Amino acid sequence: MTDKTLRVALIQQGCGDNREDNLERSIQAIREASAQGARLVLLQELHTSLYFCQCEDTGQFDLAESIPGPTTDRLGQLARELDLVIVASLFERRAAGLYHNTAAVLERDGALAGIYRKMHIPDDPGFYEKFYFTPGDLGFTPIDTSVGRLGVLVCWDQWYPEAARLMALAGADLLLYPTAIGWDPRDDRDEQARQREAWVTIQRSHAIANGIPVLAANRCGHESDPSGHTEGIEFWGNSFACGAQGEILATAAQEEAILIADLDLAHSEDVRRIWPYLRDRRIDAYEELTLRYRD
Numbered sequence: 532m533t534d535k536t537l538r539v540a541l542i543q544q545g546c547g548d549n550r551e552d553n554l555e556r557s558i559q560a561i562r563e564a565s566a567q568g569a570r571l572v573l574l575q576e577l578h579t580s581l582y583f584c585q586c587e588d589t590g591q592f593d594l595a596e597s598i599p600g601p602t603t604d605r606l607g608q609l610a611r612e613l614d615l616v617i618v619a620s621l622f623e624r625r626a627a628g629l630y631h632n633t634a635a636v637l638e639r640d641g642a643l644a645g646i647y648r649k650m651h652i653p654d655d656p657g658f659y660e661k662f663y664f665t666p667g668d669l670g671f672t673p674i675d676t677s678v679g680r681l682g683v684l685v686c687w688d689q690w691y692p693e694a695a696r697l698m699a700l701a702g703a704d705l706l707l708y709p710t711a712i713g714w715d716p717r718d719d720r721d722e723q724a725r726q727r728e729a730w731v732t733i734q735r736s737h738a739i740a741n742g743i744p745v746l747a748a749n750r751c752g753h754e755s756d757p758s759g760h761t762e763g764i765e766f767w768g769n770s771f772a773c774g775a776q777g778e779i780l781a782t783a784a785q786e787e788a789i790l791i792a793d794l795d796l797a798h799s800e801d802v803r804r805i806w807p808y809l810r811d812r813r814i815d816a817y818e819e820l821t822l823r824y825r826d
Contacts, residue, residue: 545752611641
């Protein structure tokens with residue numbers, strides 16, 4: 532490895548209804564990743580709880596916490612102890628009645644380096660996030676850390692090339708997507724495969740179009756619908772890391788995993804020199820991108 536090589540870890544886990552147990556299992560996985568040389572660890576979306584957005588229930592707001600708060604304090608202590616950077620996705624309580632889906636970045640010294648609040652909020656069967664989360668108000672701003680400038684985005688953000696591009700234009704060295712995505716168990720295998728491949732393909736395309744690596748950490752396992760109206764969600768795992776040309780560096784299956792990958796950050800400049808997308812953008816002709824739709 533060179534000085535420009537960054538060893539990263541993606542934690543893919545199933546979650547239960549015991550918050551403390553979920554967090555402890557995340558912490559143990561981070562320790563194992565550190566023992567394998569990881570300097571940056573990405574946790575999946577909302578890793579301290581079940582994915583509660585399958586139905587609308589005001590009682591679930593009790594899961595929210597402040598940032599800084601108890602979880603960032605614990606993970607900050609761990610980051611300092613292990614000398615690594617941690618990206619953790621949390622349910623943020625900003626004020627009574629004001630909540631966000633927020634990723635927090637803990638620096639190697641334990642400090643809170645910054646936060647990103649999820650900008651794109653879905654509202655689909657089984658994913659009723661608009662009930663719980665206020666859209667982010669911090670924009671697409673990378674977070675500076677000792678291991679690089681991190682373009683942190685969250686789940687539904689991963690389908691939007693605009694979000695990836697704006698992070699890249701602000702100087703992100705890599706894109707990170709903590710995720711909670713899965714199948715409706717009633718979908719047949721062909722449909723499941725199409726959905727999973729679309730998810731991988733769109734994120735690899737962000738790496739290619741921007742010339743920077745991408746990390747996507749997804750949860751895994753079946754979670755029941757608390758309302759009983761559906762058969763729940765089968766989170767498909769398949770966390771992966773890819774390089775600046777979209778090349779797959781490491782990928783997981785559907786079970787719990789600690790995924791290790793080595794990113795060559797110097798390769799991004801090499802790629803951008805031969806594929807200078809940023810140079811050739813027609814910024815004089817893109818004003819209609821701000822329209823909802825061109826009628």
